[in-house]
Amino acid sequence: MRLQWVIAVLVLVVPLVTAAAPDVVLETWDPVQNTSEPYWINTAEFAVSSYNKHEKKNLVFESVVKGKTRYEVTGLYIVLVIKVKDGSLPSANYDVAVRDKYAGSNPLDLIYFRRRPKFW
Numbered sequence: 001m002r003l004q005w006v007i008a009v010l011v012l013v014v015p016l017v018t019a020a021a022p023d024v025v026l027e028t029w030d031p032v033q034n035t036s037e038p039y040w041i042n043t044a045e046f047a048v049s050s051y052n053k054h055e056k057k058n059l060v061f062e063s064v065v066k067g068k069t070r071y072e073v074t075g076l077y078i079v080l081v082i083k084v085k086d087g088s089l090p091s092a093n094y095d096v097a098v099r100d101k102y103a104g105s106n107p108l109d110l111i112y113f114r115r116r117p118k119f120w
Contacts, residue, residue: 032067032080040064043108044082047096050110060085065093075101081116092116 032040041064048061067080078098085091097111 029068029070029079032064032069035064035066040067040080043078043098043100044080044096046108047080047082047098047110047113048084051096051113054110058087062091072099075099075107077111 034040041061044064045061048059051057052059062083062085065081065083067078069079070077076099078100080096080098082094082096083091084094093116094113095116096113099109099111101107101109
């Protein structure tokens with residue numbers, strides 16, 4: 001009888017503890033160490049070019065401010081803050097996310113491209 005109670009408690013408690021535990025493995029981001037490396041610059045230029053093509057804009061890439069990456073099943077997920085010039089307006093920072101799929105005819109895929117709020 002006592003063994004049945006122990007098993008019943010374990011069956012109820014273990015799933016609750018497991019569900020409450022944070023999944024840190026999936027949320028591990030690595031910072032971009034050297035933002036002037038050609039890979040990061042090419043990725044940022046791809047993001048600006050894709051955005052210009054889709055939105056019929058003429059933004060000009062200036063630099064990569066900072067970034068972070070995370071490995072996923074579908075490829076390397078890249079989030080960058082880039083400095084962009086829009087005509088005669090002052091330069092502004094934009095958040096961009098790109099997925100590098102490692103293979104195929106179009107390995108890079110633009111996920112989002114949005115202006116960063118000034119207060120950040």
